Amino acid sequence: MAAQKGKDLLLKIDDGTGAFVTVAGLRSRQLRFNAETVDITHAESVGRWRELLDGAGVKRASVAGSGLFRDAASDALMRQIFFDGAVRDFQVILPDFGVIEGPFQVTALEFAGNHNGEVTYDLALESAGAVGFEAA
Structure with missing residues (x-):
């Protein structure tokens, strides 16, 4: 994979109609995958090396972002689903990698602003079910 522009990594949200809209104003985005391990080490483990159970444990994806508050439709949608505690479908598009x-x-949804600057926001998302991947 060749070098990519950070601005091409997109976060999109289902607007409730099945269409995905780009979350407005984001300047930075981050995607993390994590998997918990299940330790099955026992007294007879070879060389007392830790052993892990294959295919066990909980997987999760986390998304974080920060940007400018633009009061766009996607801003209102994010605020509403936060206050509703709703789970919505999202897409993270990684150029030349996949979706x-x-x-x-x-x-988490945080807003900040300096006296002589713009209003910014930070958000955090946690996976709430199976996450799919489609290669580019």
């Missing part, structure tokens, strides 16, 4: 899609819940 990650699945249900996420907005777990």
